[in-house]
Amino acid sequence: MGEGLELFTMGSWVTVLAYLTSAIGVFVGVTGARRVRTTSSDRLRSYWMILAALVSGGVGVWLAMFLPMAGFNVEDSVVRFDTVTIVFSMLVALVSVYVALLVAIPNNGPATLGRTVTGALVLGAGLAGVPFSVLASVRIQGSLTFDPLWVAAAVGLAIVTAVGFLAQVKTADTWPKRLLSSALAGAAVIAVHFLAAASVRVEIDPAVVVSGGIEVFSILFPLFVVGLLLLAVPIVLVLQAPDRLAAELEAESERWAADGPEEPVDGRIY
Structure with missing residues (x-):
């Protein structure tokens, strides 16, 4: 980490x-x-794909990587953030997760x-591009x-984390597995951010005037609230969606009950 650069001015609780x-x-x-892997409807598949990209990319990656910028x-030097570059970093997170899922979980085949x-x-x-684009949005009296x-x-580390994420999607078929692997993935995502931050070198030039840009909390607070609301949508849908196997068994039981046992022939049921 370069001299004059501080990453934890808000304390460790932000991390x-x-x-x-x-x-x-x-x-x-x-x-x-x-859910994308198990649903049989193309329409539902698209909905789950978009929701997974929004939550994983928007909250699990972008918001998690932008939160430490509070410190x-x-x-x-004055520190400001360029809005256009911030929006670009968010798009990098969302698009990379969506495209990765689209490629790794094909609709046919x-x-x-x-x-x-x-x-x-x-x-x-995408995971590597997010923290560097966030850092590129920083405007100071000098250069980075x-x-x-x-x-x-x-x-x-970003590539290793990406492999682990897709492995979760394909193999983490129980809640305990997903909890454990998500805990590891969360640590890896934050580690990618701080490795990127450690690469920054600053050179202060008092003659430079920081024009434009916004303060970190002007972005962070409203987007954190949006992120929490966004998390609630798939949680509610998952809780409301019936378990596929249970639904199939229930449907089979209903069909059997409707048909009833066949009439006995010679004292035996066929």
Whole structure:
């Protein structure tokens, strides 16, 4: 981390909040993504795909990575954020998760290894792109540069995290498995952010005037509230949606009850 750069001016509780936000967002997002794999309706599949991308990308990745920016400060400089770049970073998170799920969970045909690898690379690029685009939105009295070694470390961890996320979608078929893997994924997402932040080098120039931009809490508070509301939607839908196997068994029982046992022939039921 460069001299003059501070990442924890708000205290460690912000990092804990960011971690919990990521873990919960990933957990709910993976639960929604698994619905994509099991639903038989194209329309419902599209709905679950969009919800999974919004929750996983918007909350589990973007919001979780932006929360620690509340503690971001540069000595002897005003810190502001460029709105356009912030919106771009959000789109990177949403689009990368959606495309990765679209590729890795095909509508027709099996999910091959090649599709899974491609989806992981797309998602990994998105996970790495979010913190760097967020950091690129920073406006200070001077300039920011990035150390290539730390950049490479952040990109590598982002790809590993992406592989783990898609593995959850395909294999985490129980709540305990999803809880454990989401806890690990949340830690990995926050680690990617701080590796990216550690790559920042600042050079202060008092002659530079910071024009435009907004303060961090002007973005953070309203979007955090939106993120909480967004989490509620798939949670309610998952709780209301019937278990597929239970529904099939119930339907089979109803059919059997409606048909009734066949008439006995020679004292036996066929």
